[in-house]
Amino acid sequence: SFNVTVFKAVETELVLKDGKQTIYVNSGSVTITYGTNVTIQCNVNGGRMPSKVVMKIKNRLFSYIRNEKSSNLACVGSHELVCQHILTPGYLDDGIYSCQGENFVRNEKKTQQKSAVVTIVRKTEIDLLDAKNNKT
Numbered sequence: 001s002f003n004v005t006v007f008k009a010v011e012t013e014l015v016l017k018d019g020k021q022t023i024y025v026n027s028g029s030v031t032i033t034y035g036t037n038v039t040i041q042c043n044v045n046g047g048r049m050p051s052k053v054v055m056k057i058k059n060r061l062f063s064y065i066r067n068e069k070s071s072n073l074a075c076v077g078s079h080e081l082v083c084q085h086i087l088t089p090g091y092l093d094d095g096i097y098s099c100q101g102e103n104f105v106r107n108e109k110k111t112q113q114k115s116a117v118v119t120i121v122r123k124t125e126i127d128l129l130d131a132k133n134n135k136t
Helices: 128-133
Strands: 011-018 021-025 029-033 038-045 052-057 060-065 074-076 080-087 095-105 108-121
Touching: 011 029, 011 095, 011 108, 021 108, 038 052, 038 095, 052 080, 060 080
Parallel strands: 029 108
Antiparallel strands: 011 021, 011 038, 038 080, 052 060, 052 095, 074 080, 095 108
Protein backbone atom coordinates (compact mmCIF):
# COMPACT_ATOMS: atom_id res chain seq x y z
CA SER A 1 0.00 0.00 0.00
CA PHE A 2 1.21 3.54 -0.72
CA ASN A 3 -0.07 7.07 -0.27
CA VAL A 4 -0.85 9.34 -3.20
CA THR A 5 -0.84 13.09 -2.70
CA VAL A 6 -3.00 15.04 -5.12
CA PHE A 7 -1.95 18.64 -5.73
CA LYS A 8 -4.24 21.29 -7.13
CA ALA A 9 -2.56 22.64 -10.24
CA VAL A 10 -3.73 26.24 -9.93
CA GLU A 11 -6.88 28.05 -8.87
CA THR A 12 -7.47 31.68 -9.77
CA GLU A 13 -9.98 34.20 -8.44
CA LEU A 14 -10.62 37.76 -9.68
CA VAL A 15 -11.91 40.23 -7.07
CA LEU A 16 -12.89 43.90 -7.57
CA LYS A 17 -13.20 46.14 -4.51
CA ASP A 18 -15.15 49.30 -5.29
CA GLY A 19 -15.53 51.33 -2.09
CA LYS A 20 -17.47 49.16 0.37
CA GLN A 21 -18.54 46.72 -2.37
CA THR A 22 -16.54 43.54 -2.99
CA ILE A 23 -17.29 41.68 -6.24
CA TYR A 24 -16.05 38.11 -6.74
CA VAL A 25 -15.90 37.60 -10.49
CA ASN A 26 -16.13 34.22 -12.21
CA SER A 27 -17.23 35.58 -15.57
CA GLY A 28 -19.81 37.92 -17.03
CA SER A 29 -20.00 41.66 -16.61
CA VAL A 30 -19.65 44.05 -13.69
CA THR A 31 -19.78 47.80 -13.13
CA ILE A 32 -17.32 49.89 -11.14
CA THR A 33 -17.49 53.56 -10.15
CA TYR A 34 -15.83 56.32 -12.19
CA GLY A 35 -13.22 58.38 -10.35
CA THR A 36 -12.98 56.29 -7.16
CA ASN A 37 -10.11 54.03 -6.18
CA VAL A 38 -10.85 50.44 -7.18
CA THR A 39 -8.64 47.57 -6.06
CA ILE A 40 -8.28 44.83 -8.64
CA GLN A 41 -7.12 41.68 -6.88
CA CYS A 42 -5.98 38.29 -8.16
CA ASN A 43 -5.96 35.40 -5.71
CA VAL A 44 -3.95 32.46 -7.01
CA ASN A 45 -3.22 29.25 -5.16
CA GLY A 46 -2.10 25.73 -5.84
CA GLY A 47 -0.51 22.70 -4.25
CA ARG A 48 2.83 24.08 -5.40
CA MET A 49 3.73 27.74 -5.19
CA PRO A 50 2.25 29.60 -8.21
CA SER A 51 5.05 30.63 -10.55
CA LYS A 52 3.38 33.48 -12.42
CA VAL A 53 0.38 35.83 -12.24
CA VAL A 54 -0.72 38.04 -15.13
CA MET A 55 -3.33 40.74 -14.61
CA LYS A 56 -4.75 42.46 -17.66
CA ILE A 57 -6.72 45.68 -17.27
CA LYS A 58 -8.08 46.44 -20.70
CA ASN A 59 -4.87 46.60 -22.77
CA ARG A 60 -2.43 47.10 -19.86
CA LEU A 61 -0.48 44.09 -18.60
CA PHE A 62 0.85 43.64 -15.07
CA SER A 63 2.80 40.53 -14.14
CA TYR A 64 4.43 38.79 -11.22
CA ILE A 65 7.02 36.09 -11.83
CA ARG A 66 8.34 34.29 -8.74
CA ASN A 67 11.96 35.18 -7.97
CA GLU A 68 12.17 37.92 -10.61
CA LYS A 69 12.80 41.53 -9.71
CA SER A 70 11.25 42.83 -12.94
CA SER A 71 7.68 42.11 -11.78
CA ASN A 72 5.34 45.12 -11.98
CA LEU A 73 2.52 43.57 -9.94
CA ALA A 74 2.60 43.61 -6.14
CA CYS A 75 1.96 40.13 -4.68
CA VAL A 76 2.28 38.64 -1.20
CA GLY A 77 2.17 35.02 -0.05
CA SER A 78 3.72 31.76 -1.15
CA HIS A 79 1.26 28.91 -1.87
CA GLU A 80 -1.61 31.43 -1.85
CA LEU A 81 -0.67 34.60 -3.71
CA VAL A 82 -2.68 37.80 -3.33
CA CYS A 83 -1.83 40.31 -6.05
CA GLN A 84 -3.32 43.81 -6.17
CA HIS A 85 -3.40 46.85 -8.41
CA ILE A 86 -5.22 50.07 -7.52
CA LEU A 87 -6.94 51.94 -10.34
CA THR A 88 -8.88 55.20 -10.43
CA PRO A 89 -11.07 54.43 -13.44
CA GLY A 90 -11.97 56.97 -16.08
CA TYR A 91 -14.52 56.60 -18.86
CA LEU A 92 -11.95 55.03 -21.17
CA ASP A 93 -11.27 52.17 -18.74
CA ASP A 94 -14.27 50.10 -19.91
CA GLY A 95 -13.15 46.72 -21.18
CA ILE A 96 -12.05 43.23 -20.27
CA TYR A 97 -10.22 42.77 -16.96
CA SER A 98 -8.59 39.42 -16.34
CA CYS A 99 -6.37 37.48 -14.00
CA GLN A 100 -4.38 34.39 -14.93
CA GLY A 101 -2.46 32.15 -12.57
CA GLU A 102 0.25 29.79 -13.74
CA ASN A 103 1.94 26.84 -12.13
CA PHE A 104 4.01 23.83 -13.11
CA VAL A 105 3.01 20.32 -12.12
CA ARG A 106 5.41 17.56 -13.12
CA ASN A 107 7.07 19.95 -15.58
CA GLU A 108 3.75 20.68 -17.29
CA LYS A 109 2.46 24.25 -17.32
CA LYS A 110 -1.06 24.66 -15.90
CA THR A 111 -3.02 27.90 -16.13
CA GLN A 112 -6.41 29.19 -15.09
CA GLN A 113 -7.91 32.55 -16.06
CA LYS A 114 -10.90 34.50 -14.77
CA SER A 115 -12.15 37.57 -16.59
CA ALA A 116 -15.03 40.02 -16.73
CA VAL A 117 -16.32 42.77 -18.97
CA VAL A 118 -16.09 45.91 -16.84
CA THR A 119 -18.24 48.99 -17.40
CA ILE A 120 -17.38 52.28 -15.70
CA VAL A 121 -20.39 54.15 -14.28
CA ARG A 122 -20.64 57.58 -12.72
CA LYS A 123 -22.35 57.81 -9.36
CA THR A 124 -25.41 60.04 -9.68
CA GLU A 125 -27.29 61.57 -6.79
CA ILE A 126 -30.49 63.56 -7.05
CA ASP A 127 -31.77 65.73 -4.25
CA LEU A 128 -35.55 65.41 -4.66
CA LEU A 129 -36.26 68.03 -1.99
CA ASP A 130 -34.10 70.59 -3.81
CA ALA A 131 -35.69 69.70 -7.18
CA LYS A 132 -39.17 70.19 -5.68
CA ASN A 133 -38.26 73.64 -4.26
CA ASN A 134 -36.84 74.85 -7.59
CA LYS A 135 -40.02 74.15 -9.58
CA THR A 136 -41.32 77.13 -11.55
